[in-house]
Amino acid sequence: MPEHSALRRGHVVKLGGSLLGAPRLPELLRALARHASPTLLVTGGGPFADAVRDLQPTLRLSDPACHRMAILAMEQTALAFADLAPGLVPVDSLEAIAEAGAAKRVAIWRPARLALEASELPQSWELTSDSLAAWIAGESGAERLTLVKSAPPAPGSGPNQWAEAGLVDPLFPRYAARVPGPVEVMTLDDALSHFTKGSLAA
Template identity: 65%
Template sequence: MHVTSSPFRGRSAARPIIVKLGGSLMGSPRLALLLADLARRGAPLVLVTGGGPLADGVRALQPRMSLSDGACHRMAILAMEQAAHAFADLAPGLVLADSLPAFARAHAQGRAALWLPARMALAAAELPESWDLTSDSLAAWLAGETGAARLILVKSAPAAAGSGPADWVAAGLVDPLFPRFAAAFGGAVDLVTPDTARVSLNEGARAA
């Protein structure tokens, strides 16, 4: 895994907490309230959006146009970028950010950052151009890149008690490459629902 020099390492500022918001939350009546809560919490959160129906559109288009996996990988990342703009519109207190320095600037203002992934992810040769890699693995990769204190996946469906990344793959909750990227990150990883996200975020804040 490629590791960049993070502006958060070796600083007095709290290490980031990466919060991945599943694409299944898009369209949920609870999404706006969740985003507002995350915006109020502010730094050191970095939010990662799933592509949701925007990425599903790429999947549907691939066989119709005979598109390569590489093209669809890039299109799906751009779908995540579009989702980030939608989330920012719902919660204006979030700061759109496309790089580690941009995260640090948002956190210096006490605000949560909302990742625009295209700039970083499309330049990362170590990320496979495959549907086996989705926004969950991208969130784990970003956690490693930032030296994050914690990675929290917020999904509509709960994980079984005591389960871990390999179990989540078997249950269809994360992509097949997620255990690899979570292991490379090496930090604490939680999978929660919107109902239990607050508890995990409070634990994450103490760990940061």
Template identity: 45%
Template sequence: MTIADGPLSVVKVGGSLVSDPDRLRAVLASLADGAEGRAVIVPGGGPFADAVRASQASLGYSDALAHRLALDAMGQTAEVFSELEPRLAIVRSIEAARAHDGVGLWDPVGLRDGHPDIPETWDVTSDSLALWLAGALGAARCVLVKSAACSANVSPDDLVRLGLVDRGFPDFRRYFPGEIVLRGPNAPFHPDTLPEATERSGCLETEFEGSQRSLRLSYEARQCLSSRDEDETRMSGSLARGHAA
């Protein structure tokens, strides 16, 4: 069975892994090798999101704008991950993510204009967005790759009370009825032994780490790429239907 034939996973790779380059490269290479099978990777915002938090604290702009800039930060991390592991292609729309039959990197630029199910506040970070995407794609599991360990028996509600996940995380579970898996620093990927979906486990969200950096990618450029992705997806579908006929 090839990667394309297996169940889909959504894999959140935290931006905090930027502080551990060796592990980050190993994780991305393992995913590209098929460690989680067919997958869409959700990147954290990492140091780019830190820059948004710092500039908002200094300038006092709205949480709605900060949310949109944090989405940009995730897109920037996707660009970094793709350069570190060129086998990972960036997908910039739900349609492109659904049609991709390998392992892709999600740039959430398509959410920048807003979505009725996603509050534009710091209550929602990339972990909640990973759950939302897993539900939207009908994924079998949502895997959270973290820089810190977490007991599988700790519930998301408990982790919120401990300040370890964003406050929106328990609510976003309603979008995803499948399995949630944690991959901490002592739980490496094993490409030859894909996990079976069994039961939901606890999860951990760590604080964003890294230096403050300026945002480099423009929304307009990524929006154009998103539109191109959708056009290519529709074209591929049309060609497939033509061959089928």
């Protein structure tokens, strides 16, 4: 599968780990699973990644070790979300992303295989699941990136301002610049409304 073609004309949707436990999360996942256009879901690490952060000072773990553990935390969240919406297809390669899109199925990314093999990704807490979502959007050729978060951004702001405000990690603007189309942040309720109405397929 040629690089940058797996999700051509597609959409990456990042679901923040802070959404775990939100009452409407299963509803959003079911709406996403019915989405018609090529779509890849990326999850945050949520409480699994928080556990890694808490353990690091206690066990004196290195940043590279925590980087790998946090990516595995994202993998756990992806499996949990896929269980909540069985229509989602877990994928771990560009080939699998392309196959899901060709079958008109919405994919959910299991990041360990690709992210842990990517030597260009910094192995530190500066790189979070937001940047990984932007990175896989670039790698797969997606044309749009939406971050679904518990808090909305300031009106009129963009990736640089989001990073300055701490809404995304400091590396996010670099990776988001590789996405040729819109890069946006939505709340869960706004995303649910858009996906239910199908307006994000436009």
